[in-house]
Amino acid sequence: xxVGNCAIMGVAESRLGVVPDATPLTLQAEAARDALKDxxxxxxxxxxxxxxxxxxxxxxxQLAEYLGLRPRYSDATVVGGASFEFHVAHAAAAISAGxxxxxxxxxxxxxxxxxxxxxxxxxNNLGFQFExxxxxxxxxxAYALAANRHMGIYGTRPEDLAExxxxxxxxxxxxxxxxxxxxxxxxxxxxxxxxxxxxHVLDCxxxxxxxxxxxxxxxxxxxxxxxxxxxxLGHGExxxxxxxxxxxxxLVTPAAVAGKRAFEMAALGPKDMDVLEIYDSFTITxxxxxxxxxxxxxGESRHLFREGRSSxxxxxxxxxxxxxxxxxxxxxxxxxxxxxGVRQLRGECGDRQVRHAExxxxxGTGGCLASNGxxxxxx
Amino acid sequence: xxxDPMSARWWQGVAEGRLLYQRCRNCNAAVxxxxxxxxxCHNDSLDWCESxxxxxxxxxxxxxxxxxxEFASCLPYVVALVDLDEGFRMMSNVIxxxxxxxxxxxxxxxxxxxxxxxxxxxxxxxxxxxMRDSLPGDVEAVGHA
Numbered sequence: 001x002x003v004g005n006c007a008i009m010g011v012a013e014s015r016l017g018v019v020p021d022a023t024p025l026t027l028q029a030e031a032a033r034d035a036l037k038d039x040x041x042x043x044x045x046x047x048x049x050x051x052x053x054x055x056x057x058x059x060x061x062q063l064a065e066y067l068g069l070r071p072r073y074s075d076a077t078v079v080g081g082a083s084f085e086f087h088v089a090h091a092a093a094a095i096s097a098g099x100x101x102x103x104x105x106x107x108x109x110x111x112x113x114x115x116x117x118x119x120x121x122x123x124n125n126l127g128f129q130f131e132x133x134x135x136x137x138x139x140x141x142a143y144a145l146a147a148n149r150h151m152g153i154y155g156t157r158p159e160d161l162a163e164x165x166x167x168x169x170x171x172x173x174x175x176x177x178x179x180x181x182x183x184x185x186x187x188x189x190x191x192x193x194x195x196x197x198x199x200h201v202l203d204c205x206x207x208x209x210x211x212x213x214x215x216x217x218x219x220x221x222x223x224x225x226x227x228x229x230x231x232x233l234g235h236g237e238x239x240x241x242x243x244x245x246x247x248x249x250x251l252v253t254p255a256a257v258a259g260k261r262a263f264e265m266a267a268l269g270p271k272d273m274d275v276l277e278i279y280d281s282f283t284i285t286x287x288x289x290x291x292x293x294x295x296x297x298x299g300e301s302r303h304l305f306r307e308g309r310s311s312x313x314x315x316x317x318x319x320x321x322x323x324x325x326x327x328x329x330x331x332x333x334x335x336x337x338x339x340x341g342v343r344q345l346r347g348e349c350g351d352r353q354v355r356h357a358e359x360x361x362x363x364g365t366g367g368c369l370a371s372n373g374x375x376x377x378x379x
Numbered sequence: 380x381x382x383d384p385m386s387a388r389w390w391q392g393v394a395e396g397r398l399l400y401q402r403c404r405n406c407n408a409a410v411x412x413x414x415x416x417x418x419x420c421h422n423d424s425l426d427w428c429e430s431x432x433x434x435x436x437x438x439x440x441x442x443x444x445x446x447x448x449e450f451a452s453c454l455p456y457v458v459a460l461v462d463l464d465e466g467f468r469m470m471s472n473v474i475x476x477x478x479x480x481x482x483x484x485x486x487x488x489x490x491x492x493x494x495x496x497x498x499x500x501x502x503x504x505x506x507x508x509x510m511r512d513s514l515p516g517d518v519e520a521v522g523h524a
Contacts, residue, residue, distance in 0.1 A: 126382050130412045131470045133493040133505045136458040137446040144440035145460060152438075152482035196458075197441040197479055245460055245470040246412075250438055 006095040007222040007229030008088075008377065010039025010215035011339040016328045017179050019209040020113040024055040025066050027108035027211030032067060035213035040226035041102060043067065046215075048100030049074040050091055052083035052107060052332060063106060073100040079239055080366020081279055081324075083107075084214070084334035085373025089235035091216045101218050105338075108211030109330035127243050137196060140204060140282065142244035142368035144196035147284035149250045151198060154299030156287065158198045162189035163305035164283035165202050165325050170311045172322025174352035179208050180326045203283040205324035205333065212335035214342070230342045233268065233359075234376035236261025244368040251299075254372035255292035255363055263294075266376035268359065270295045273376075275344045275360035276316065277337040280323040289363055293374065317354040320344055334364035334373070345379045385413035388427070396490050398432055398506050400467050401425040409466035432488025434463040434508070439479040449495040456494060461486050461508055472507050480510050487511065 012034030014027040022030075028051070036043050049071040051060050060076040063069070073094045077086050084105055091103035136142065150156045166186055172178035184202070192202040222229040238257035241247045263269055270293060278293075280286045287301040296304060303309075310316040319325075321340040324333040341360040343349050363374040389412070392399035401410040405422035416423040439459035445451040457473040459480070472494060473480055480486070486508040493505035 126386065127412055129382060129386060133495060134458050134470050134472050135442060135446055135450040135453065135456060135494050136440075136470065137442060137444055140444075141440055141442060141446075141458055145438040145458070148440050148479055149438040149482060193443070194441075195444045197443070199440075245468060250460075 004219070004231035004233050006092050006216050006218055007231045008214055008338070008342050009217050009222055009225040009227065009229060010035040010037070010041065010213070011342045012038055012213050013177065013336070013339060014108060014211035016177055016210040017208050018112055019110065022110055022113070022209060024053060024108040024110055024211070025062065027110070027209065028063060028106045028213065029067060031108065031211040031213035032104060032106055035104070035215050038227070039215045039217070041215060041217070041221070043069070045102045046104045047072050048091060048094055048103030050087035050103060050105040051076050052078045052087070053109065054331065055109060069104070071100070073103075079371035079373075081281060081332040081334045082364030082366035082371045082373045083332060084338060085235070085362060085364035085375050086237050086371070088214070088216065088232060088338065088375050089237050089373060092232050092235055095216065095218050101221055103216040105214040105216065105335065106211070107332055107335045109332065110209045111331040112207050112209045125242065127246065131243055131245055139368050140199060141196045143282040143284050144199045145244055146250040146288060146369060147198050147282075150284060150287065150299070153251065156299070156302055158190055159186055160302035160305070161198065161203055161283040161287070162186040163302070164280065164286045165189050167305055167310040168280060168319050168323040168325040171320050171352055172326035174312060174350070175322050175327055178322040178327040179206055199282055199284070205281050205329035206326070208328045208330050210328045210330035212339050214335060214338050227346060228379055230345050231378050232375060233378050234262040234264070234266030235374065236265065237371070237373040239371040241370055242367060247369060250369070251288065253288045253292045253365060253369050255289045255365060255374060258372040258374045259293040259363065262361075262374040262376050268376055270361070273359050273361045274317060274357045275320060275341060275354050276318045277341045277360060277362045278319060279333060279337060279363060279365040280319055280325050281329075281333065281365065283325070285365055285369075286319070288369070289365055289372070293361065293363060312352060317357070320349065320352050320354060332366070334366070337362045337364055338375070341377050345377060385415060389413050392429070393490070393504060393506060396504070398430040398488055399427055400430055400463070400465060402428050411467035411469055428465065430463050430465050430488070432463070434461040434486050436473070436480045436482055436484045436486055437462045437468060438482065439473060441477060441479055447495070453494045459486070459508065469506070473510060474507050475509050485511050
């Protein structure tokens with residue numbers, strides 16, 4: 001059994017998909033309640049609060065108020081969809097430093113019902129004036145630029161990108177709460193409308209409502225909980241740009257640095273991982289991240305999707321929930337990567353359970369390939 | 380649109396038909412977008428320079444869904460990252476084609492009215508790029524042949 005300084009003891013989703021009667025606060029409250037129930041910890045023991053979102057200002061104040069929490073440590077780091085892997089790292093550091101003992105990580109969005117999603121990037125940052133006149137839909141255009149370069153440099157084809165979406169759908173078919181579960185072929189992806197070449201509509205993540213919660217505790221508290229601990233053995237984070245025109249190399253994502261740090265901390269490597277939960281905002285995100293994390297050589301990630309290797313039962317257990325492409329994607333997906341990784345390691349995944357799942361890598365990517373937080377989890 | 384004095388200076392260059400960038404006096408790095416310090420060595424002595432406007436395509440995409448209403452009438456159009464010969468990268472449009480140009484292909488600067496030009500807008504001209512085989516001069520030459 002692996003042991004670390006802190007462990008994930010509870011996870012939960014809120015209602016997902018289309019939840020027109022919900023607000024970001026109520027979805028987070030649902031998830032918080034259920035994740036704490038999962039951990040068998042009462043809410044009044046929460047003394048660390050971590051959250052991210054785009055639903056308001058000072059949202060950690062609003063959340064603590066709504067839930068009746070009085071955290072002695074809180075952190076609302078927002079680095080896009082990877083925020084929650086950053087939160088795991090920050091919670092682990094805070095717990096190790098004795099600054100809190102029971103940390104609650106939260107996210108919720110009514111992006112679908114609230115029609116909050118827009119292809120217009122925010123216009124309040126300085127650098128954006130040097131991209132705004134050229135009409136790039138964000139973030140999809142940024143990922144399309146990376147895909148274009150991946151194709152040009154490595155010979156990747158649109159079919160290779162489509163395989164990522166097909167694989168996600170095969171897993172989603174086994175997940176009762178996945179948003180899209182029907183059959184999907186490479187041809188279906190390639191026949192869907194192009195948004196920004198080479199990315200089609202079905203190369204892009206879903207737009208859904210939903211929330212999630214993760215409870216992390218010290219090793220001492222973990223011993224009191226209901227379920228076996230999922231230890232946080234390693235974590236790493238990295239960011240170096242905000243907008244895509246400032247990214248040094250479109251084929252080397254922040255996962256290269258964050259992943260190296262996480263694997264080194266855990267004293268483990270890609271070969272040791274039984275389950276891979278890799279942020280799939282777009283199909284290209286998965287290819288780039290697998291390469292950056294060292295699961296294959298640069299440019300060769302497409303081979304991990306060949307001949308059913310990444311399908312259920314294959315040797316690459318990847319995005320086993322169906323991912324942001326088919327399960328849910330309420331604006332930020334990082335917390336759902338953690339939830340699925342924990343459930344797989346606990347053996348709670350029913351039809352989609354990966355056999356002998358003892359170690360998982362969870363890698364969140366946010367913004368325009370701007371941030372990555374990678375966590376190594378183990379039972 | 381300009382949000383600080385450095386970007387105001389840059390847009391002033393655009394209005395004069397000049398593509399400006401900065402060069403660090405300490406490490407000689409080309410700096411873009413404009414800053415008060417070098418983002419490589421963090422030195423705060425930067426000189427303004429003018430690019431000759433020759434570069435190569437680093438990556439590109441053909442946009443088929445407009446991010447905002449004012450771009451809709453221009454679809455499809457090509458957004459590219461262009462590496463200028465002076466050593467900086469910028470986003471722009473490649474005009475005169477709809478398919479993505481090859482990575483590494485030479486691209487040439489032109490100041491043109493931007494895609495989202497609104498009547499009365501202050502920044503009418505923006506730096507755009509053309510590929511060699513779609514240069515206006517070449518088109519004329521073909522026309523005369």
